[in-house]
Amino acid sequence: MATLYNRIQGRSVERLSALSDGIFAVAMTLLVLDIRLPSATVIHSEGALLNALAAMAPQWITYLMSFLTLGIFWAGQQTQLNHLGEGSRDLTWIHLGFLFAVTLVPLSTRLLGEFIHFRLALMVYWANLLLLGAMLYWSWKHAEAHKLIKEETPPEIRAAICRRIFLAQSLYAIGAALCLVNTYVSIAVIVAIQLNYALAPRLGRERA
Amino acid sequence: MATLYNRIQGRSVERLSALSDGIFAVAMTLLVLDIRLPSATVIHSEGALLNALAAMAPQWITYLMSFLTLGIFWAGQQTQLNHLGEGSRDLTWIHLGFLFAVTLVPLSTRLLGEFIHFRLALMVYWANLLLLGAMLYWSWKHAEAHKLIKEETPPEIRAAICRRIFLAQSLYAIGAALCLVNTYVSIAVIVAIQLNYALAPRLGRERA
């Protein structure tokens, strides 16, 4: 009985995409809500305002990093969903798990912005990145196993999607491990990895 | 006169789906806004931060429970909307009532997180679950009575949708009643029911 109901659930990839776009849109915009600006009651000169904004550097850095994180995983999920021929109830729940991790990003960002020199805050942030990657990996493996991928998708693309997640997560893990040295080193390396995914492949495009 | 206007209203299931996806996306992401992280002004060591995060357990549990609630009802509404051939003014208002209950979820979650050992807070949360289920049930019965369901939908699926809502609500009611013992028991049972809907049918799928 439950099985019949489960067979008719979650068939629409379009609605899953719409929910995902909505959650990413809200999460990306909410990041900014957590930034506490200085108050006019304590700032009385242009110089003091500049200093106050500069002193917020941890918040700016974590904000930029989290926007990059959300952009990278939005693009990654989008690529997967574009190659799905149909959805299923189980796949929908894997993606809801992924979206759960997306809603956690503003929270782990706020934690890291508040405790930027604490390894625990960085570990929580990295755990969030890991959960995002793991859910996307699971989603693709599940879609492959249950033949939900569009038939015209060539095998090398199927492999490329998994390889990309695996490689990115390895780099993030190395970045996170560097918090044994210093959390700022960790953050710098993670941002560098992210900027590489967002920008650098452009440099090497001509070679391909 | 009003009747003519009413006949042309609410015909678009697509727009209703879009509004619904948007409201679910915002509600799912807003849950996180209500989580108050400890402040760096009172936490001075990694150990203290770990303890402070652990002491927030009621907030984590209610957050997880509410994300599951929203995920389950999103999937349930989506299944219904996928089987609708066309909308109507009345059906639109039933779904707006359902969406009203969706926007209440972050609020009843916040109440339960703040007063987790109060039966009243748990009853409010359960009333929210009941309202969500009742509106979805009404929506389906209305769509059946007014022939808004796609013709190709087989009768067993029509019945399965109602049965699923009825069964889930019965289980939630039992879970809520357990608050006579203890609100934590109630919450544990409700989360177990929800995880069963999200995960467990996977285990039994091969048998079907």
Place this chain on the structure above:
Amino acid sequence: MATLYNRIQGRSVERLSALSDGIFAVAMTLLVLDIRLPSATVIHSEGALLNALAAMAPQWITYLMSFLTLGIFWAGQQTQLNHLGEGSRDLTWIHLGFLFAVTLVPLSTRLLGEFIHFRLALMVYWANLLLLGAMLYWSWKHAEAHKLIKEETPPEIRAAICRRIFLAQSLYAIGAALCLVNTYVSIAVIVAIQLNYALAPRLGRERA
């Protein structure tokens, strides 16, 4: 030169619908953010919590009223957009003005919830309702004058859309004027008008 650019802007009714659904979804969900729940630090019994929740009646009433407001105007805008064959730059800006009024609803709701016995707060709320109606009226008149309405739309529907707005706004104005007696009377009448639009026509449907 500017004219050429203006001719190619705002042609997509789909994108305008998507932005509108998003703004309505956020506004509907944000209403709940402004509800301040009692804190566990001052509430120590179930009875005290019940009293505290009951004392929040002004917030509950304005919340319900504003959700109805947003639902009614969402349905009204949707009906118009469904009958548009194509958009235009000017029509887009009229709808952006309408959406501006939509984003003001959470704000005027907050003001009314805080100052529920002040006529000024009620007047601000009513001005918001008036602006919403005026923009929708303008939008339809503009679409008629510039032949943006789908050709198959019969003349009686064109007239019905304007009449509906005019009638509703007249009723709201009467409701608002009753604040000379008492703001609670005003609010009760406005909520009754809104519930009539949402529910009552169902009673009379068989007669049509």
Place this chain on the structure above:
Amino acid sequence: MATLYNRIQGRSVERLSALSDGIFAVAMTLLVLDIRLPSATVIHSEGALLNALAAMAPQWITYLMSFLTLGIFWAGQQTQLNHLGEGSRDLTWIHLGFLFAVTLVPLSTRLLGEFIHFRLALMVYWANLLLLGAMLYWSWKHAEAHKLIKEETPPEIRAAICRRIFLAQSLYAIGAALCLVNTYVSIAVIVAIQLNYALAPRLGRERA
């Protein structure tokens, strides 16, 4: 290897449009969250409330200005996306950069509302406008260079899109430079430029 993956990313203009509409919708509605209304604990008469609302003029002005900003850039991005035949990974990241600037608008608005007579706050706001324009300009130039624009788009429209951005940004720069006189003059000029884009071309339409 990375190149293969990059070729399959970001092909869907529809998903990019959906994310953009979501981010604009949230940003437009969030502006209102930052407006702090007076509290009923300190306001005891209708007159005092009126004065308090009038004293919030800087917030109202910056709110209006930012809604106009978001409306103008939403319409501008929409026009571009409507003329794109297909997306690409690089174009997606340029638009994510644009959306990053969109999420900054509520923040720079809050800063300007709090420090309305500080040149630094106005410079930050202008930098935000400049970033929005620069990303849209880059997006169009990139789409032209990589042949992503629909073939049927006539050359004069291609040129008009760039010219429009260039002209608007020149006017904004002049407006911002006027903060050497006074920040209120700057804001008045910027709002006048924006209202011109939103309304004034209507006056001259018949001439075209």
